[in-house]
Amino acid sequence: MPVLLLAYPVLVHLAVLWGAPRLEWLALVVMCAIPLYQGLRALRPGHWLSLLALAGLLHVLTRMGGGMYALFVPPVVTPAAVLAVFAGSLRAGQVPVATRLAQLSRDTLEPEVLVYTRRVTALWALILAGIAVGNAALALFAPLPVWSLFSNFVNYLLVGLVFVLEYLYRRLRFPAHVHGGFLAHLRLVARTDYKAV
Incomplete structure (x- = not known):
């Protein structure tokens, strides 16, 4: 989990500096992975499916231009x-x-x-x-x-x-x-x- 906690702010900042929707998406996926971390680490299928579903929704959101708005939250x-x-x-x-x-x-x-x-x-x-x-x-x-x-x-x-x-x-x-x-x-x-x- 420390890697996720450190990666999130760095990804957000790079997404802002570079204007990169892909980094916005990755930062949002990392943010969603943080509360799911224990289940992901234990390889629980439900947690991984939840993260995949969220990643898909967040991909659509960032493609529509809403990624940065989600990062404000x-x-x-x-x-x-x-x-x-x-x-x-x-x-x-x-x-x-x-x-x-x-x-x-x-x-x-x-x-x-x-x-x-x-x-x-x-x-x-x-x-x-x-x-x-x-x-x-x-x-x-x-x-x-x-x-x-x-x-x-x-x-x-x-x-x-x-x-x-x-x-x-x-x-x-x-x-x-x-x-x-x-x-x-x-x-x-x-x-x-x-x-x-």
């Missing part, structure tokens, strides 16, 4: 969907996403940590909202190369930067807590079942 819908998870977890009676992650690494959380993790969840919700709105605005008003640069590269760098800075700040803010290291933290985030949040 994921940079808005994906952060908006993750935003819904983060913002939904801030409702009364729910456990904020960052709190759930913290609970996975230690048994009990002090009140100040609970407040902090709630604020971190709110911070991520704001960042995701900004990314979704920014990508929509760029799709509507910016030149295609500018939209592509931000939606396929700059936004990922921003998310990575915030992730690293928050981790470093947390180590300074709560030095008494056991921190398993940045890679251990990444593994924890990757293994978390966000459907349960």
